[in-house]
Amino acid sequence: MDRSRLRARVVAGAALVVVAAAALVSSPDAVLSRAAWLVADPVRLVAVTVALAAVRPLLAWPTTLLAVLLGYGLGPSGFPFALALVTLTSVPPYLLARRFGRTGRVADAGEAFREQTGDVRSVVASRLVPAPSDVVSVAAGMAGVPLWAFLLGTAIGEIPWVIVGILAGSSAETLAAGDLAGAADLRVVVAAMLVAVLLLGPTVYGWYADRRTGADGAVFGGDQ
Structure with missing residues:
Protein backbone atom coordinates (compact mmCIF):
# COMPACT_ATOMS: atom_id res chain seq x y z
CA MET A 1 0.00 0.00 0.00
CA ASP A 2 1.44 3.38 -1.01
CA ARG A 3 1.81 6.21 1.47
CA SER A 4 -0.99 8.37 0.04
CA ARG A 5 -3.59 5.63 0.50
CA LEU A 6 -2.30 4.81 3.97
CA ARG A 7 -2.46 8.48 4.94
CA ALA A 8 -6.01 8.75 3.57
CA ARG A 9 -7.14 5.78 5.64
CA VAL A 10 -5.50 7.14 8.76
CA VAL A 11 -7.19 10.52 8.29
CA ALA A 12 -10.56 8.91 7.63
CA GLY A 13 -10.21 6.65 10.65
CA ALA A 14 -9.24 9.51 12.92
CA ALA A 15 -12.19 11.56 11.68
CA LEU A 16 -14.59 8.72 12.43
CA VAL A 17 -13.20 8.36 15.95
CA VAL A 18 -13.61 12.08 16.60
CA VAL A 19 -17.16 12.09 15.28
CA ALA A 20 -18.13 9.05 17.33
CA ALA A 21 -16.62 10.46 20.52
CA ALA A 22 -18.26 13.85 20.02
CA ALA A 23 -21.63 12.28 19.34
CA LEU A 24 -21.44 10.40 22.64
CA VAL A 25 -20.75 13.45 24.78
CA SER A 26 -22.79 16.13 23.03
CA SER A 27 -25.98 16.74 21.09
CA PRO A 28 -27.87 19.63 19.47
CA ASP A 29 -30.34 19.49 22.36
CA ALA A 30 -27.54 20.56 24.73
CA VAL A 31 -27.04 23.70 22.66
CA LEU A 32 -30.75 24.42 22.35
CA SER A 33 -31.21 24.10 26.11
CA ARG A 34 -28.83 27.07 26.52
CA ALA A 35 -30.39 29.14 23.74
CA ALA A 36 -31.77 31.78 26.12
CA TRP A 37 -28.27 32.37 27.51
CA LEU A 38 -26.81 32.57 24.01
CA VAL A 39 -29.26 35.10 22.62
CA ALA A 40 -29.04 37.35 25.69
CA ASP A 41 -25.91 38.90 24.16
CA PRO A 42 -25.82 39.38 20.35
CA VAL A 43 -22.02 39.31 20.33
CA ARG A 44 -22.05 36.03 22.23
CA LEU A 45 -24.66 34.60 19.85
CA VAL A 46 -22.59 35.47 16.78
CA ALA A 47 -19.38 34.13 18.32
CA VAL A 48 -20.97 30.85 19.38
CA THR A 49 -22.71 30.23 16.06
CA VAL A 50 -19.47 30.89 14.18
CA ALA A 51 -17.67 28.43 16.47
CA LEU A 52 -20.46 25.88 15.99
CA ALA A 53 -20.22 26.29 12.22
CA ALA A 54 -16.49 25.52 12.43
CA VAL A 55 -16.85 22.32 14.48
CA ARG A 56 -20.30 21.18 13.27
CA PRO A 57 -18.95 18.76 10.61
CA LEU A 58 -16.93 16.91 13.28
CA LEU A 59 -20.02 16.59 15.48
CA ALA A 60 -22.26 15.52 12.58
CA TRP A 61 -24.93 18.00 13.69
CA PRO A 62 -27.59 19.23 11.24
CA THR A 63 -26.86 22.56 9.58
CA THR A 64 -30.40 23.64 10.49
CA LEU A 65 -29.23 24.11 14.08
CA LEU A 66 -27.35 27.26 13.06
CA ALA A 67 -30.41 28.78 11.39
CA VAL A 68 -32.62 27.86 14.35
CA LEU A 69 -30.32 29.59 16.84
CA LEU A 70 -29.98 32.71 14.70
CA GLY A 71 -33.72 32.78 14.09
CA TYR A 72 -34.32 32.64 17.82
CA GLY A 73 -31.85 35.41 18.56
CA LEU A 74 -32.10 37.68 15.52
CA GLY A 75 -35.39 36.78 13.86
CA PRO A 76 -35.76 37.07 10.07
CA SER A 77 -32.86 39.54 9.94
CA GLY A 78 -30.54 36.65 10.76
CA PHE A 79 -31.26 34.95 7.41
CA PRO A 80 -28.22 36.25 5.43
CA PHE A 81 -25.81 35.37 8.24
CA ALA A 82 -27.40 31.95 8.71
CA LEU A 83 -27.19 31.18 4.98
CA ALA A 84 -23.52 32.18 4.92
CA LEU A 85 -22.70 29.95 7.90
CA VAL A 86 -24.67 27.00 6.53
CA THR A 87 -22.79 27.33 3.24
CA LEU A 88 -19.35 27.63 4.82
CA THR A 89 -19.87 24.82 7.33
CA SER A 90 -20.47 22.46 4.39
CA VAL A 91 -16.99 23.10 2.96
CA PRO A 92 -14.83 20.83 5.21
CA PRO A 93 -16.61 17.55 4.27
CA TYR A 94 -16.49 18.61 0.62
CA LEU A 95 -12.76 19.33 0.73
CA LEU A 96 -12.01 16.08 2.54
CA ALA A 97 -13.93 14.06 -0.05
CA ARG A 98 -12.37 15.99 -2.94
CA ARG A 99 -8.90 15.30 -1.57
CA PHE A 100 -9.27 11.63 -0.65
CA GLY A 101 -12.40 10.31 -2.38
CA ARG A 102 -11.89 10.89 -6.10
CA THR A 103 -11.39 7.22 -6.98
CA ALA A 112 -20.76 11.34 -14.80
CA PHE A 113 -23.88 12.75 -13.14
CA ARG A 114 -22.18 16.12 -12.66
CA GLU A 115 -21.03 16.28 -16.27
CA GLN A 116 -24.54 15.61 -17.56
CA THR A 117 -26.36 17.86 -15.08
CA GLY A 118 -23.91 20.73 -14.69
CA ASP A 119 -21.86 21.78 -11.69
CA VAL A 120 -24.18 24.32 -10.08
CA ARG A 121 -27.45 22.63 -11.03
CA SER A 122 -26.35 19.27 -9.66
CA VAL A 123 -25.49 20.81 -6.28
CA VAL A 124 -28.68 22.89 -6.12
CA ALA A 125 -30.86 19.88 -6.91
CA SER A 126 -29.04 17.71 -4.38
CA ARG A 127 -29.46 20.37 -1.68
CA LEU A 128 -33.18 20.65 -2.34
CA VAL A 129 -33.65 16.96 -1.60
CA PRO A 130 -34.15 16.51 2.19
CA ALA A 131 -30.96 14.49 2.61
CA PRO A 132 -28.24 14.98 5.26
CA SER A 133 -26.18 18.03 4.31
CA ASP A 134 -22.81 16.35 4.83
CA VAL A 135 -23.77 13.47 2.55
CA VAL A 136 -24.43 15.96 -0.26
CA SER A 137 -21.15 17.75 0.48
CA VAL A 138 -19.16 14.52 0.35
CA ALA A 139 -20.88 13.47 -2.87
CA ALA A 140 -20.05 16.81 -4.49
CA GLY A 141 -16.42 16.50 -3.45
CA MET A 142 -16.15 12.96 -4.78
CA ALA A 143 -17.74 14.05 -8.06
CA GLY A 144 -15.12 16.79 -8.51
CA VAL A 145 -17.47 19.78 -8.40
CA PRO A 146 -15.37 22.99 -8.48
CA LEU A 147 -15.31 24.95 -5.22
CA TRP A 148 -17.03 28.03 -6.67
CA ALA A 149 -19.87 25.91 -8.07
CA PHE A 150 -20.18 24.04 -4.78
CA LEU A 151 -20.49 27.27 -2.79
CA LEU A 152 -22.97 28.84 -5.20
CA GLY A 153 -25.07 25.70 -5.52
CA THR A 154 -25.09 25.18 -1.76
CA ALA A 155 -26.13 28.78 -1.08
CA ILE A 156 -29.03 28.51 -3.53
CA GLY A 157 -30.14 25.02 -2.56
CA GLU A 158 -30.07 25.68 1.18
CA ILE A 159 -32.32 28.76 0.99
CA PRO A 160 -35.61 26.95 1.79
CA TRP A 161 -34.07 24.99 4.67
CA VAL A 162 -32.48 28.10 6.17
CA ILE A 163 -35.82 29.90 5.94
CA VAL A 164 -37.48 26.97 7.72
CA GLY A 165 -34.80 27.06 10.42
CA ILE A 166 -35.13 30.81 10.91
CA LEU A 167 -38.92 30.55 11.24
CA ALA A 168 -38.63 27.58 13.58
CA GLY A 169 -36.16 29.47 15.74
CA SER A 170 -38.61 32.33 16.02
CA SER A 171 -41.06 29.91 17.66
CA ALA A 172 -40.23 29.48 21.33
CA GLU A 173 -42.31 26.28 21.46
CA THR A 174 -40.35 24.57 18.68
CA LEU A 175 -37.03 25.62 20.16
CA ALA A 176 -37.95 24.49 23.66
CA ALA A 177 -38.92 21.08 22.31
CA GLY A 178 -35.61 20.80 20.46
CA ASP A 179 -37.48 19.34 17.51
CA LEU A 180 -35.20 20.04 14.55
CA ALA A 181 -36.61 17.15 12.56
CA GLY A 182 -40.13 18.53 12.82
CA ALA A 183 -39.13 22.06 11.96
CA ALA A 184 -39.56 21.61 8.22
CA ASP A 185 -43.13 22.11 7.03
CA LEU A 186 -44.28 19.26 4.79
CA ARG A 187 -45.28 21.80 2.14
CA VAL A 188 -41.74 23.16 2.03
CA VAL A 189 -40.31 19.65 1.66
CA VAL A 190 -42.71 18.80 -1.17
CA ALA A 191 -42.08 22.10 -2.96
CA ALA A 192 -38.30 21.70 -2.68
CA MET A 193 -38.45 18.16 -4.05
CA LEU A 194 -40.63 19.29 -6.96
CA VAL A 195 -38.05 21.93 -7.87
CA ALA A 196 -35.32 19.28 -7.64
CA VAL A 197 -37.30 17.04 -10.00
CA LEU A 198 -37.72 19.91 -12.47
CA LEU A 199 -33.98 20.60 -12.36
CA LEU A 200 -33.03 16.97 -12.87
CA GLY A 201 -35.84 16.08 -15.30
CA PRO A 202 -34.03 17.08 -18.51
CA THR A 203 -30.90 15.19 -17.47
CA VAL A 204 -32.83 12.04 -16.57
CA TYR A 205 -34.79 12.20 -19.82
CA GLY A 206 -31.62 12.73 -21.85
CA TRP A 207 -29.96 9.78 -20.11
CA TYR A 208 -32.99 7.58 -20.83
CA ALA A 209 -33.14 8.71 -24.46
CA ASP A 210 -29.44 7.97 -24.97
CA ARG A 211 -29.80 4.49 -23.50
CA ARG A 212 -32.91 3.83 -25.58
CA THR A 213 -31.17 4.99 -28.74
CA GLY A 214 -28.18 2.82 -27.96
CA ALA A 215 -30.37 -0.19 -27.27
CA ASP A 216 -32.32 0.31 -30.51
CA GLY A 217 -29.10 0.67 -32.46
CA ALA A 218 -27.78 -2.56 -30.97
CA VAL A 219 -30.95 -4.39 -31.93
CA PHE A 220 -30.97 -3.07 -35.48
CA GLY A 221 -27.26 -3.77 -35.85
CA GLY A 222 -27.76 -7.36 -34.75
CA ASP A 223 -30.44 -7.92 -37.41
CA GLN A 224 -28.25 -6.85 -40.29
Missing part, protein backbone atom coordinates in the same frame (compact mmCIF):
# COMPACT_ATOMS: atom_id res chain seq x y z
CA GLY A 104 -13.79 4.30 -7.23
CA ARG A 105 -17.13 3.52 -8.82
CA VAL A 106 -19.08 5.95 -6.65
CA ALA A 107 -16.80 8.82 -7.62
CA ASP A 108 -17.00 7.85 -11.29
CA ALA A 109 -20.80 7.74 -11.15
CA GLY A 110 -20.93 11.10 -9.39
CA GLU A 111 -18.64 12.67 -11.94
